Amino acid sequence: MLIVSLKLWKKEWKCCADTPQYSHVLLPLKMTINERQEQLLKDLSLFQDWTERYEYVISLGRQLNEMPPESKTEDKLIEGCQSQVWLEAYFEDGGVHYRADSDSQITKGMIALFIHFLDGESPENILTADFAFIEKTGLKEHLAPTRANALNLMAIQMKQRALDFTGAPD
């Protein structure tokens, strides 16, 4: 029947992004966004259970630098989250870079995923990036649905920020 679907209502869930320094520590920069997504899918499939998946996500968050308190200003705060998220983007060396932070470790880990996909890419690449992988990772099943939806919204927020730099010289 109509009952069980993960499609969540949009407005309630304008949730939960956070970003660190750009950190191509984990995935080589030269890969395309798509290739990096494929890589993640492979990585995730290696995990036995949800505990490992969460620990992976938390560890990603740990590897990211904290945002200095003075950067955590109101204008960077994304409202409506269970956790607080600060997100900012800047343009450098022909690519968009993100900085973000969160008081939640899991949220922080999740935004780290996105950073790995997007950091340093051109605004155009970011804006056209296909996030269908979110559906494919199985992360949605293994994250709480609010979190899963937060992934979508984080993606939207990051594209939003990239919009400011379209047409910038690379």
Next chain:
Amino acid sequence: MLIVSLKLWKKEWKCCADTPQYSHVLLPLKMTINERQEQLLKDLSLFQDWTERYEYVISLGRQLNEMPPESKTEDKLIEGCQSQVWLEAYFEDGGVHYRADSDSQITKGMIALFIHFLDGESPENILTADFAFIEKTGLKEHLAPTRANALNLMAIQMKQRALDFTGAPD
């Protein structure tokens, strides 16, 4: 469980009395109120089905005189009924007499029952009359519950009117 009971809420049902001239046509006056009630119980037990019971009640109503239109004034109207009911009482020959009318034939028949019990009795007798018979007649089952409850309320209204004449000389 708690569901099926005929006990109805009081306020909604302040219903449905009507009275004609006093008409001891049907039951001899010398019987006490209780005896007349017993008689009714016997009469009702003779009927085969609800149709006959209803026809009996309707026929009682038919035998009562109509109230003249000019007597049907606002102050005699009992509010809150599906049917309109006018009720008045007067004191004569040492007893309380009722006049009533209704635009509903069934209501009219029901009030005719009460008239037969009460008409001509002293205020004291009326006020102390035991209407437990209402429960016993089976009329409640064979009348719609609103009607059944209306019986209670009619009784109350008639006692109410009799109150005015307590202490009157007989």
Next chain:
Amino acid sequence: MSSYDVSAVRSGFPILQHEVHGKPLVYLDNAATSQKPEAVLEVSRHYYERLNSNIHRGTHHLAQEATAAHENARELIARHLNASSAEEIIFTSGATDGINLISSTLGYSGKISPGDVIAISNLEHHSNTVPWQMLCDRSGAVLEVIPVTEEGAIDPVDFDHLLEKTSGRLKVLALTHISNAFGTILPLAQMIESAHRAGALVVVDGAQAVPHLSVDVQKLDADFYVFSGHKVYAPTGIGVLYGKHSLLEELPPWRGGGEMIRKVSYDGTTFNDLPYKFEAGTPNIEGAIALAAALNFLNELGLQNVSNHENAMIRRAADALTSIRGLILYGPSDRSGSLSFNIDGIHHYDLGTLVDKMGIAVRTGHHCCQPLMTRFGITGTLRASFGCFNNEEDVDRLAEAVEKGVEMLR
């Protein structure tokens, strides 16, 4: 009609499998409230057995599932009414609650001033009358009433006359889509267009329309549209208010509490976005989900099939009753949902009582339309009102019972 298998439909309604007064129930009181199909009862039960949890803001699994189900229900309802987005669908406790939400927030908004006009029709249910009287009382606005013709319909000339008379002052027009007392379908599209030209907002009371018609709020161009779940095969205690996004945005919130806020502090509280701004407190979660299931149920039958079938039953009933001496039928001949009548010289309450004793549930009285009854100089009518499960036998038993009742009373 050939494609409509009414006996299959009947078998989906548990209550029809039981007897009343020792006879199979003939339920012809659908305009008061509809019976519930197994398909809906099952969804309610499934909700409580598998999903029940308070929605929004919950991290845990059940809370997420329940939230998803609730918001899916909202989307389904939005699609059913062709709203432009699910944010335009506000859950209420019923049609009455929805109308009061609009009348009260219009009152608080300061948009209604002394001398302004609020217009309704003489066909309106008390629920689409009293809230406007109360708003007039509070704001100093004036209530104007579009008269009904002898046939129980609205004459466009009368409406034009009202528009002229109230020119520049008409702020709100509140109209029923279908009259619950007489089954009259109002020519809403034209009336709404004229009202908009006159600068008025239009509130439509769709309580009797949603069970019988496919409603397209955008095509109608209604500003607000309300209905009740319990009249459309869903449980009691749930209803819907549709409102145009921009208009809902302009109105202040009504009830305050959880859910409808963004941030509460003693220095100042900010309110949530639509639709939550108007949904304070824990909603009727199960009701919303079951309402969506009920609309699904109707859509699976096909609303057009259902209304074709119902209309055939209503015509059959009207035909069968005309043989009774003294029959007075109310409303136009293309009535929908309800058939209202009286028998000359017989009180509707008496006849209704006897008809009920024969196992036929019809409604007697003023149908919460006292001003309409007053207009016709009556205190009430008998009303048989139809649903997707009524069949020819129901109609025939109704006609038979009415005849027999009339006999007893004559």
Next chain:
Amino acid sequence: MSSYDVSAVRSGFPILQHEVHGKPLVYLDNAATSQKPEAVLEVSRHYYERLNSNIHRGTHHLAQEATAAHENARELIARHLNASSAEEIIFTSGATDGINLISSTLGYSGKISPGDVIAISNLEHHSNTVPWQMLCDRSGAVLEVIPVTEEGAIDPVDFDHLLEKTSGRLKVLALTHISNAFGTILPLAQMIESAHRAGALVVVDGAQAVPHLSVDVQKLDADFYVFSGHKVYAPTGIGVLYGKHSLLEELPPWRGGGEMIRKVSYDGTTFNDLPYKFEAGTPNIEGAIALAAALNFLNELGLQNVSNHENAMIRRAADALTSIRGLILYGPSDRSGSLSFNIDGIHHYDLGTLVDKMGIAVRTGHHCCQPLMTRFGITGTLRASFGCFNNEEDVDRLAEAVEKGVEMLR
């Protein structure tokens, strides 16, 4: 406790027979909404299968049966709260709706003037905060807040101070009976007495009390008392407002529509008596009947037995958690219903997410008490809240899950 057979109680809850994330559900979110026992689900279903009909004013058999069931429910609820009559019991759609009914009609009544004071406590749920803020906005009254101590309780000295400060101006005191965030039980009887001496009306938010305490509105001398059905084992979409008869009489109606009127005419409409004056439109008939069934269910278990059992579970949980480094417990030690906590350095949302993955439903966040969170300098807590069916295994699995979650996050 020996007499309380929790495993028998559990077997009456269908949802507990199912798994979440492949594990038996540990449901510790009862303060958000309770699960429903078969005894209640069965009554709802029975209503729709045997009785369903619109109530009041119907002549026919089903209408009468449904009316009787609905009004019996009202009487049972009146007895449960020890109201002096069933006319003091108004059905609402929930606690939030009930508080708004009072705050809105007080607003319309003209009893609240600029400069008057409305007082709440710092423990209040948004639903007992925002309606009063809105009333202040509309009336020019001033909102005053009774502070809470570090322990999450109210110091009588603070309350006395507030009474002094607002002397002669205090019109309304709105207090929760039990804090949903911290489980604090308020010393209502004394506070109500003082407030009455100061000339104020007292509105009690009993949403968290009715599931756990035997409430006697006359003994408390509360002027108004509200609660929600869905938190006390009944369906969503139903609630109760108790009000003293004379006070309810004085207030104007709120929603207009069917049921709440005596007579509607365009010349003037008169309103119905209590309780109907405040019940416009078709009520949540099934909800009311199921709510009475839920209170029956609780009474059969014995409210005192239930709360003894729950309190033992809460103490067990508090004890089990204290072994975790950095545990911060909120609220006094004699808390009722809810146990709220944080772990130093760990975000409640993170911990809640992990705990949920282990099949434990607890709530994280501000629990609709942002001002209270602000007072404690936090954005939220984890809250485990208990019902009649929670057992020692639930508590042990909670403690285990929290420990494991903390490990993962450290």
